[in-house]
Amino acid sequence: MSFHQNCSKKVIKRAQSGDKFALTQIYHCYKQPIFNLAFQMLRDEHRANDVLQTVMLKMIDSIVSLSDSNKLNGWMKRVCYNSIIDIIRANQRFDTVSDDVVFDYSAKESLSIINSDHWDLEYYLDVLDERERLVVWLYAVEGYSHKELSKKIGITEQNSRVIYSRAMRSLKQLVREQEVTNSRAGARNE
Amino acid sequence: MSEHTEQQLRSTLKSELSSSNIYQPSSEQDAIFQENLARLSNNGSTKTSRVKHPWYIAVMLLIVIGFAAIIGQNYIGTSQVSNSDISSNNEMSIPELIAASNHLEIEIANIESNHNNPLHHIEILKVREDIVELDKAINQLYQSGLTSPNDDIQALWHKRLELARYLKGLYTNQYVMARI
Numbered sequence: 001m002s003f004h005q006n007c008s009k010k011v012i013k014r015a016q017s018g019d020k021f022a023l024t025q026i027y028h029c030y031k032q033p034i035f036n037l038a039f040q041m042l043r044d045e046h047r048a049n050d051v052l053q054t055v056m057l058k059m060i061d062s063i064v065s066l067s068d069s070n071k072l073n074g075w076m077k078r079v080c081y082n083s084i085i086d087i088i089r090a091n092q093r094f095d096t097v098s099d100d101v102v103f104d105y106s107a108k109e110s111l112s113i114i115n116s117d118h119w120d121l122e123y124y125l126d127v128l129d130e131r132e133r134l135v136v137w138l139y140a141v142e143g144y145s146h147k148e149l150s151k152k153i154g155i156t157e158q159n160s161r162v163i164y165s166r167a168m169r170s171l172k173q174l175v176r177e178q179e180v181t182n183s184r185a186g187a188r189n190e
Numbered sequence: 191m192s193e194h195t196e197q198q199l200r201s202t203l204k205s206e207l208s209s210s211n212i213y214q215p216s217s218e219q220d221a222i223f224q225e226n227l228a229r230l231s232n233n234g235s236t237k238t239s240r241v242k243h244p245w246y247i248a249v250m251l252l253i254v255i256g257f258a259a260i261i262g263q264n265y266i267g268t269s270q271v272s273n274s275d276i277s278s279n280n281e282m283s284i285p286e287l288i289a290a291s292n293h294l295e296i297e298i299a300n301i302e303s304n305h306n307n308p309l310h311h312i313e314i315l316k317v318r319e320d321i322v323e324l325d326k327a328i329n330q331l332y333q334s335g336l337t338s339p340n341d342d343i344q345a346l347w348h349k350r351l352e353l354a355r356y357l358k359g360l361y362t363n364q365y366v367m368a369r370i
Contacts, residue, residue, distance in 0.1 A: 020227055021343075027223050028332035035215040040207075049222075052215055056223055060230055107195040114202050121210050140203035168199075 003077040005029040012069040026063075026072075027056055034080045041084045041133050043126060054083045081138075085153055088130045105168035113171045124174055132167035139164055217325070221292045224285035253331070253342070287347035294354040301361040317357045324350045 007029050014022035031052060038051035058079050066075060113119060125133060138144045138152065139160075146164070150157040282290065328346050 018231070020231060023227060024224070025332045027220075028329055031219065031223075032212070032214055035219075036213050039213040040210065048213070049215060049219055052219055053222055053226060057226055057230075060227065107192070107199040111195065111199050111202060114199075114206060119206075121206050125210070136203065137207060140200050141207050143204075 003030070003033045003073045003080075005033070005073060007069075007072060009069045012063070012066070012072055016064045016066065018064075023060055023063075026059060030055075030059075030076050034076070037077075037080055038084055040125065041137065042087065042130060043133075047087055051080065051083045051087065055080050058083070081152070084134065088134060089154075092129075092131065105165045107168075110168045110171050113175055116175075118175045120174065124171065127170050127173060128167050131163050132170070135160060135163045136167045217288075217295065218292050221285065221288045224288055228285055253327070282348070284344050284347055287344065287351050291347065291351045291354050294351070294358055298354065298358050298361065301358065314357065314360050317353055317360065321350060321353050321357070324353065 007026055011022045011025050015026055034055050035048050035052045038048035039045065042048055042051070055076065059076065066072060128136065134153070135149060138149050139146070144152065146157050146160040149160045153160070155163075324346060328343065328350070331343055331346065
């Protein structure tokens with residue numbers, strides 16, 4: 001579900017003048033991508049709903065300051081990410097990892113796991129913690145570099161790399177758990 | 191670590207994550223948004239201005255009348271409205287209609303969890319499908335770039351509330367089965 005919505009300039013202009021119907025139209029355009037992104041990051045419906053309503057309140061409050069209607073998509077996405085980051089930050093600190101920690105993982109091994117039969121995306125996202133999901137998403141889907149990521153979240157670049165490498169190492173956990181499950185199932189069958 | 195492999199991992203992750211399950215908010219959130227909007231406008235945070243384009247309204251009216259005719263036709267003579275049920279007269283505002291509709295959905299969800307009468311099962315599925323179609327129509331109308339046809343949206347919400355009430359009736363046997 002993408003943030004590339006086609007709200008007409010006229011609707012945006014009317015929303016900027018406080019037209020409730022236009023504001024509702026914008027809500028309907030963006031409710032799915034916002035909720036979906038928030039749910040993917042937080043894996044919790046209630047908090048995803050909170051993000052949705054928070055973003056919409058910010059939209060109602062600040063759309064008047066949007067200078068270019070072409071920027072609405074990017075603006076909504078940015079507000080959405082910022083709201084998610086605020087919620088994660090309220091729950092846990094981002095910078096709990098020391099800068100001395102070594103970050104290493106095998107990209108080749110990670111790739112082979114993703115391409116294997118063990119791969120289960122939804123389970124993998126459940127295994128990651130919120131920070132890891134956010135970093136992986138911003139890095140892989142949004143194409144941020146670790147430097148840009150560190151500025152966005154307010155952590156050091158090293159910290160961003162460490163969180164990402166942990167997320168990659170969690171892939172191995174998936175394989176191990178699958179193997180344990182399979183071996184138990186095999187033992188039962190015997 | 192090879193830069194190429196890292197890029198490959200990144201793009202594989204991107205395609206996997208981009209094609210992950212899509213989650214949607216419940217319709218309850220629509221009512222919450224309307225409440226927030228009404229609260230903010232009461233506080234003077236939003237201004238309302240209405241400019242109507244006759245041709246646009248005419249097109250939308252046709253759509254609404256079409257929907258109302260198709261769906262309404264299916265339920266003529268079916269409703270025996272309980273006095274205790276929520277009234278859905280045309281004077282209700284859109285937020286009130288949304289709130290009433292959501293209230294009924296919550297009641298229906300509660301009934302559904304205890305429902306074990308297979309007699310009305312097919313009828314229930316049909317009504318649920320019609321509600322889904324109405325939801326799609328409402329969303330399309332909101333996203334169509336219309337500027338202010340509140341009456342049309344209101345008519346669709348009104349119809350949705352009627353269907354939700356009918357659905358509840360099927361569960362609670364308050365309606366005569368007379369689907370045409």
